[in-house]
Amino acid sequence: MTIRRGLMILIVLGLWEAVRRFDLVSPLLLASPTEICGALVKSWFEYVVALRLTVTEILIALAFAWTIGIGAGMIAGLRPLLSETTGPLLSSLFAVPLIGWYPLFMVWFGIGITSKIVYAIVSGFFPIAINTMNGIGALDHQYLLFGKAIGCSRRQIVFRILLPMAMPSIVSGLRIGTGLVVIGVIVAEMLASLGGIGYLISYYRSIYATDHVYLGILLALGCAFAANCGLSLVERRFTSWRVMQIEER
Amino acid sequence: MSLGRPVVIEARGLGKIYGIDRAPIAALKDISFAVEEGSFVSLVGPSGCGKSTLLQILAGLVPSTTGEVLVDGVAVRQPAPEKISVMFQEATLLPWKRVSDNVEFPLEILGMKAGERRQRAAAMLSLVGLSEFTERYPHELSGGMRQRVSIARALAPDPRIMLMDEPFGALDEQTRIKMGHELLRIWEKTGKTIFFITHSLTEALFLADIVLVMSHRPGQIVGTIKTDLPRPRTYEIIGSAEFGATRNRIWKLISQDDREVNGKGMASL
Numbered sequence: 001m002t003i004r005r006g007l008m009i010l011i012v013l014g015l016w017e018a019v020r021r022f023d024l025v026s027p028l029l030l031a032s033p034t035e036i037c038g039a040l041v042k043s044w045f046e047y048v049v050a051l052r053l054t055v056t057e058i059l060i061a062l063a064f065a066w067t068i069g070i071g072a073g074m075i076a077g078l079r080p081l082l083s084e085t086t087g088p089l090l091s092s093l094f095a096v097p098l099i100g101w102y103p104l105f106m107v108w109f110g111i112g113i114t115s116k117i118v119y120a121i122v123s124g125f126f127p128i129a130i131n132t133m134n135g136i137g138a139l140d141h142q143y144l145l146f147g148k149a150i151g152c153s154r155r156q157i158v159f160r161i162l163l164p165m166a167m168p169s170i171v172s173g174l175r176i177g178t179g180l181v182v183i184g185v186i187v188a189e190m191l192a193s194l195g196g197i198g199y200l201i202s203y204y205r206s207i208y209a210t211d212h213v214y215l216g217i218l219l220a221l222g223c224a225f226a227a228n229c230g231l232s233l234v235e236r237r238f239t240s241w242r243v244m245q246i247e248e249r
Numbered sequence: 250m251s252l253g254r255p256v257v258i259e260a261r262g263l264g265k266i267y268g269i270d271r272a273p274i275a276a277l278k279d280i281s282f283a284v285e286e287g288s289f290v291s292l293v294g295p296s297g298c299g300k301s302t303l304l305q306i307l308a309g310l311v312p313s314t315t316g317e318v319l320v321d322g323v324a325v326r327q328p329a330p331e332k333i334s335v336m337f338q339e340a341t342l343l344p345w346k347r348v349s350d351n352v353e354f355p356l357e358i359l360g361m362k363a364g365e366r367r368q369r370a371a372a373m374l375s376l377v378g379l380s381e382f383t384e385r386y387p388h389e390l391s392g393g394m395r396q397r398v399s400i401a402r403a404l405a406p407d408p409r410i411m412l413m414d415e416p417f418g419a420l421d422e423q424t425r426i427k428m429g430h431e432l433l434r435i436w437e438k439t440g441k442t443i444f445f446i447t448h449s450l451t452e453a454l455f456l457a458d459i460v461l462v463m464s465h466r467p468g469q470i471v472g473t474i475k476t477d478l479p480r481p482r483t484y485e486i487i488g489s490a491e492f493g494a495t496r497n498r499i500w501k502l503i504s505q506d507d508r509e510v511n512g513k514g515m516a517s518l
Contacts, residue, residue, distance in 0.1 A: 146341040148310050150355040150406075151330035160358075164345055238345075 031211035036218065039211040046200070051219060053113070054196040057185045058223060061117045065124030065181050070170060072125075073132025074163065083133050090133070094126035098184075102191055111192045120184035124177035131173025135166030167238045171231075178231050182224045197223070252458060252475075254285040257410060257442050258307060262316035264467075265302055275467035276302050280316070282461055282470060284410075289436060289443045291453035294463030295503060300446045303468065304414045307444065308335045320410065330359060334403035336413040340395035342387040342402075349374065349383040352402045359406060373401035376435060393424040400435065413445045417452070426484065429456055433482060450496050450503075454478075455487060462502045472502040 013033050019025055020032030031039070040047060076083045076090075102119055109115035139162060147157035163170075189198025197219050204212035265277040276299040284290050294300050305311045307318055309325040318325040320332060328335075334355075342351045352370035361369075374383055377397040387395055396416055403411055417425045429452060436443055447453050453460050454476055462472040476495060478486055486492055 140339055140341070142337040142339050142341050145305065145310055145335070146337060149308055149328050149330065149333075149335040150358050151328055152358055156358065161343065164343070167345075 028208060028210055031214045035211040036215050039209070039215045043212075047197075047215070047219065050195055050197050050200050051223075054185060054189065054198070054220075054223060057113055057116050057120065057189075057196065058182055058227065061120035061124065061181045061185060062178060062227070064117070064121045065128060065177055066174065068121065069125045069128025069173070069177060070132050073129040073170075073173070074136055074158070076129070077133040077136025077166070078158070078162075080137070083137050087130075087133065090126060090130050094130060098123055099187065102188060105188075106192055111194065116185050116188040116193065116196070119188045120181045123184035124181035127176035127180065128170075128173040131176075132166065132170045135169025135173075136162055138169070139165050164238070171235050171239055174231060174234070175228075178227050179224065182220075182227050186220050186223070252285050252288055254287060256283045257286050257321060258284040258444065259319040259322075260303075260307065260316070261319065263303065263306060263313045263318065264315035265299065265306065265311075266314045277306075277313070278467035278469050280468065280470055282473065284442060284444055286409075287440050287442055288458045289433075289445065289456055290459045290461060291445045291447060291457035292461045292463060293447055293450055293453040293499060293503075294468065295465055296448055298463050298465050299468030300448075300463060301414050303463075304335070304412050304444070304446055308333055308412050310335070330355060330408070331406055332408050333410045333412060334406065334408040336396075336399055336403050336411065336416045338415045338418045340387070340392075340399040342395055342398055344387050346386075347383070348379065348385050348387070348390070348398050351387065351398060352405050355402060355406055369405050369407075370401070373405050374398075376404065376438070377401045377431070391424075392420050393428055396420065396428060397431065400432070404435070404439065404441075408441070410442045410444065413443065415446050415448065418447070425452070430484075432456065433480075437481065450499050451487060454492065454496055454499065455482060460499060462499055464503070472499070474499060 017032045017034060020027070020030060020035065027035075076086050098119070101122075102115075105115045105119050109118055143161055143165060144157065147161045152160065185196070186198040186201075189196035190202040191198075193199045197216050201213055201216035201220070204210075204216065260280055260282050263277055263280040264275070267274045267276055280303065292300055292303070302311065306313045307325070309318075309328045312326070320329065325333075342348075343354065346354065349367070349370045352373055353366040356366040356369060371380070371383065374380055377400050379394065379397055379401065382390065382394065387398070390398065399416070417428045420428060432443075433456060445453070445456060457476055460474045460476060461470055462474065463469065464471045474495060478492065478495075
């Protein structure tokens, strides 16, 4: 299986390379794998610096989006009245194209790291909060009574019973939210900034350096991939029981 | 109606009104009864008559609007997990914990040490006949087995009182009958005081020493019936003339109450 998959990748890379070698497509539209590697070798330091900035922004934004999202969703989910009033509001806010707000974020927070982080947090916040709220809200009321009956404190009810019960729903929110945080950081960097992978993509595009643009895109993909891997670890740790439950059916 | 044993639970003039500000609804009205030590008391009534509310008041989970509940002569104002266990229609097991960890969970909350917890959980699981399933997860068990885990978990803190809110209501009929037998066996072995809510007349009568009959909203006790059926109870008893006659009495109490309610309802139109 892994051999076949490796072979598949080699074939794709080979075709990709061949298309450029035989000059079937203009270098403005496509850069070959070797050209992309060349761009990395030539200006690797620039990319290390950019990647460090982007990864830092992503990590900070993730930390905030996860905690604020789960926290707000939990509070809203625990109070039926609050989730009734804020639920539709959250959902409709989520539907608004947030990118329209970015110029305002720039005015408020400058074109440095802060505006990227804030924008990414806002992007990731909504799906996390909505899923957490729905997950908590959908739990059987009997679990709450059970927790009270065995003498749990409020804190124990939330953290030992309700939150783990809602974990599958929360994790699916995290999955969407984490993707949006990564996209948010890259897009914000592309629009206006002084560094980061998104900035390099945007800059090299403006000077028609297609090989660098492709390199930037690959690195952005790498960020998204790494974030997803991290999330899978969390998922396996907290929701393995749900996976087993589904397989059983 | 007395069996001549000391009283453990006493309900005195319990009433419950929901939504005091706008359109108050009386869920319970003037409910008084006593449950004696080691007895099995069933509460039967139509759906939506406030049975669950009453149980939650007895458990200290929700406050009553009027009246009070005394357990061993002391007013109940909050849950007393070392004295009173509660079981629900759903087994409410924690799906990410193994069976044994589920049974240990209330003990952990009570602050018991790990070694003792383990021992107790093992003993309780053996009592309900699930010794071979301690390392399984809840989703690997059938509905009846899950309720047995729930019984073991309720027994684990060694409470004197078990309050059960239609615990077998979600099970199929055959499993339900088996679980009834199982519960009686455990009750006879442990000597707990059991307060059991159901909407099945047969189940109420089959299990209990005393059946409390409750009316429609606002829920009131309209009859207290001492069953006087021999123990240990077998399935055949359900077909006996005495059983049938008593069940008819209960049904009369419930349906008579229905007529009254309907009559009033029509008059008010």
